[in-house]
Amino acid sequence: MSTAPGSGASGGGTLAFVESPVQLLNVLEWAHADTLRAPAAEPAERARTPEPAADSGPPPPTVVVLAPTDPMTRGQLRRMSELARDEGMRVRWEEARGGATAPLRTIGSLAAELRRARRIVIGDPFSRYVQLLLTITRADELVVVDDGTATMEFIAQLARGERLVRWHRSGGRPGARDLAFAPFATRARRRLTPSDARTVEVFSSMPVEPPPEVTVTPNAFAWTRARFGPPRITRSADLVGTSLVETGVVDPDRYLEAVASLARDHRATRYFAHRRESAEKLRRLATETGLEVVRPDLPLELIARRGPIGRTILSFPSTVVHTLPLALAGTGVEVAVCDIDPDWLTEHASPRAQGFLSGVTGTARDVHRLQSVRTV
Template sequence: MGREEVLAWVESPLQLVGAAEWAAAHRVTIPVAGRLTPQISATADELLSRGAQFGELEPYLGIPWSLLARHRHWLVGDGFSGQFRLAASVLRPGRITFLDDGAHAVAYADTLLGRRPYARPNIAERGLTTIVAPFAAELVHRRAAARRAGMFTAFDLGADRLDALADHGFGIRRHDFSWTRRSAPASPELGRRVVLGSALPVDGRMLLLDYVRWVRDAAADGAVYLPHRRETAEQLDAVSTVPGLRIHQSGLPVELVLAGARGPLDVHTLPSSTTTTLPLVLEGTGATVHTGRARRSARTGAA
């Protein structure tokens, strides 16, 4: 596999970590096209300092058409992305590997199997995004039929999905963040209890008042709080009123912040992809990941 054939196209810090894991697993240096955001820039710098096998890093806005056209194998961070659907329909890459975009990995596997519509979960799609979806799906299935499409994931898709995906020609490879653990420096001193920030209030799926109550309960007797990358200033201001809570701003995915833990942590989180990723990242440390409950919002009717 020539290194010039592969391009990682990522839109979030977790997708970038997945690209680093893919490069390590395949022992190849890869160029990266990363969406131009402060979080991705900070994550890329940190991964490079840890020895990630990244070649050229190209920030972009929109679709990096010229980069995509020069590489026939795409490592795609977000298969639900409307930009991916459009670019794939036009440029028709020769091989596609889907990286994790949080817990959407399971929903995307079901999409590949035709068990659910080609649409991002809980989003009402419209316009060009929906028009190009059938063309992108047709391309992906053509590549799968030729054994040139698959997933590189930390998520357990289940035996039924794995068998069905194999029957459709998709190659699935699991990873457990082994490179992330192996390359991590010692974590900063955070104390025993860690509370992970959530974007549920930002997304309108939890009232801010309920969220602060959950943080207060999770942070009993003191804790360090790691904000979510999409938290607003209003949410952080509200969280900062919780007694005994110390906010630790790193600008990095929690997987990178906590990978170097040398002792057991009590990590508290609301339902998110971290309930899958952190037990893998913290394997062997004696850490415990506690998943709290998002109270049902009377205003939105969503958990």
């Protein structure tokens, strides 16, 4: 177990589990919103009560980082952890994937805090790690913060009572590991279903239709807008990368052709890489398109808000077509989204892929829709 400076016990309060920079950003947004909506005392009660201390309000959550192995993700998580500590949060860094025995050590070290915590916040309900932890907790409040567009699929599967499966996973029968883990996944899904003894909240910037009794709180990126910017805006366009090639959904050659076409038509100069994009693909992209490839050290919402940022941001269907218009509200920056042509999909892509990606684009608010570019 590795405990970062500033960490501490949850003390029966709120325990948050994150595995990506975006999840930690949304824990910060949720904590900010939770503080703002804390009920104020009635006037008569305030008259009888001494003035509260300057740091009164809901205590900050303890954030447990279940560290991944990918270097880019780890780097962004380190930077996000610094921001969380600046906001008064206690951050505990767990090398949760550091060897064969790491999961058992991590879960064992967290068991006591899990049982004490009154409220659990998670960023990825599809994570087997998180699902295991949910089987231990006795918390009467569960909160799911956005892990990107996966939240849309999570809500849909929860409403239909289906097992939790990521949208880009191919169809077919479950494998041996899936079958072995099935009892834990089933129990975790039950924990994510509201009951008389437990409330479930989804804190989201995505367009979701929750099942009965699930509370949805809008994420307007108020913390991001208060903390950063407004940005300096350049005259050029910027292009946002995606990991659809790495997840086996989109053919790499078609993807590079589409990026080159978008860059040429809209005079884009920079390409903000997704943290999971491969170095080999990015080298090829820079050579073939002439774009400057930027590896952000923070989630793009914060990078864009700090600036400088292009007057137009071009993206394929992804989380940012929902989040950037909120983070950049009032700045005059236009977000434009290009649809994924069905011909770009690989033969290994999930049967659900095209419908899901179309839904991501179709439900985005305050974005300009571009027609799918043609590739040879």
